[in-house]
Amino acid sequence: MSEIVPSPLNAAQQQVLDQLGSTDRPYFEPSLRAQLRHELDQAFEPMLAAITSDDPLFVSKRAIGMVHSCEQLYVADRTEEFSWSVPIIRGMVSHKAVELLVGYRGNPTPLDLVEAAIARLENDMYGPGEFLRGLSEGERAELISMANDRVATFMETFPPLERQWRPVTESKVRAEFGNGLIQLSGKIDLQLGFARGNQAGKVTIDLKTGRSHRTHIDDLRFYALIDTLKTGTPPRLLVSYYLEQGTPHTELVTEELLWSSARRTAEAVGRIVELNTGEITAERTPGGSCTFCPLRDECEPGIVYLQERSQAG
Numbered sequence: 001m002s003e004i005v006p007s008p009l010n011a012a013q014q015q016v017l018d019q020l021g022s023t024d025r026p027y028f029e030p031s032l033r034a035q036l037r038h039e040l041d042q043a044f045e046p047m048l049a050a051i052t053s054d055d056p057l058f059v060s061k062r063a064i065g066m067v068h069s070c071e072q073l074y075v076a077d078r079t080e081e082f083s084w085s086v087p088i089i090r091g092m093v094s095h096k097a098v099e100l101l102v103g104y105r106g107n108p109t110p111l112d113l114v115e116a117a118i119a120r121l122e123n124d125m126y127g128p129g130e131f132l133r134g135l136s137e138g139e140r141a142e143l144i145s146m147a148n149d150r151v152a153t154f155m156e157t158f159p160p161l162e163r164q165w166r167p168v169t170e171s172k173v174r175a176e177f178g179n180g181l182i183q184l185s186g187k188i189d190l191q192l193g194f195a196r197g198n199q200a201g202k203v204t205i206d207l208k209t210g211r212s213h214r215t216h217i218d219d220l221r222f223y224a225l226i227d228t229l230k231t232g233t234p235p236r237l238l239v240s241y242y243l244e245q246g247t248p249h250t251e252l253v254t255e256e257l258l259w260s261s262a263r264r265t266a267e268a269v270g271r272i273v274e275l276n277t278g279e280i281t282a283e284r285t286p287g288g289s290c291t292f293c294p295l296r297d298e299c300e301p302g303i304v305y306l307q308e309r310s311q312a313g
């Protein structure tokens with residue numbers, strides 16, 4: 001019987017492996033987790049009176065990012081009724097397909113994974129199932145084609161996921177404060193490696209379908225913070241992996257990075273509580289977020305910003 005010989009890595013895969021597979025494994029103080037929790041407990045304590053157990057405050061990386069970029073955008077997003085769209089679904093299908101790659105038997109093609117991902121999402125009662133089932137044949141074909149492109153890029157540029165790396169997809173992380181009144185939560189696309197005691201070893205990867213953006217780094221730092229609050233040992237490396245370019249942007253995790261994320265999180269949660277209770281009026285801060293803001297056709301500062309940006313080329 002012929003032996004299955006693993007394919008050699010191409011240059012792109014080797015580059016990713018070199019970037020992610022460093023042997024540098026830093027140690028972190030075992031007391032770090034308790035110190036971070038204490039800092040956040042102290043920061044959140046004055047906010048708890050404004051939140052009830054019937055309506056706890058769930059805080060995601062998205063809410064934190066919006067509040068820091070433009071408070072009015074956060075308010076608009078919170079009050080706007082959510083609706084599924086092809087761009088949202090495209091990212092979701094690509095992520096799901098990569099998730100399935102970890103457990104799929106045999107040697108699946110990108111198309112196998114994309115079709116399996118769509119089939120699973122279509123059966124989702126509370127997610128995008130109804131939207132997916134309602135797509136026309138043409139829309140569905142276009143969705144498959146675009147997701148297939150991204151998954152194929154991932155498989156071509158990312159080294160094959162080895163079992164001993166302990167790949168975990170869609171890992172949920174959560175940290176609760178004030179008996180659950182405030183909950184920081186997130187879902188990590190892909191994690192590789194593991195800690196040994198207080199020696200970091202995990203690589204946290206966020207799969208991205210658009211262009212690189214500063215907030216992607218903050219999103220990953222937020223995940224590193226929650227993961228540290230959960231396990232006590234931070235990941236060693238944060239990676240935004242851009243599916244269209246097939247390239248990773250990496251950042252080493254340090255104590256300072258975690259403290260900075262804790263401060264940024266506490267500040268955002270404070271503003272969110274004040275906005276939700278009507279204690280403050282939302283500020284409008286034009287910037288990159290205006291491009292996808294639901295108020296972009298009626299918000300004066302946003303209109304001016306977008307006009308000036310388009311004139312500047």
Ligand code: SF4
Nearest residue numbers: 070286290293299302
């Ligand atoms: S258009 Fe821009 S400035 Fe106006 S609310 Fe939206 S993000 Fe803020």
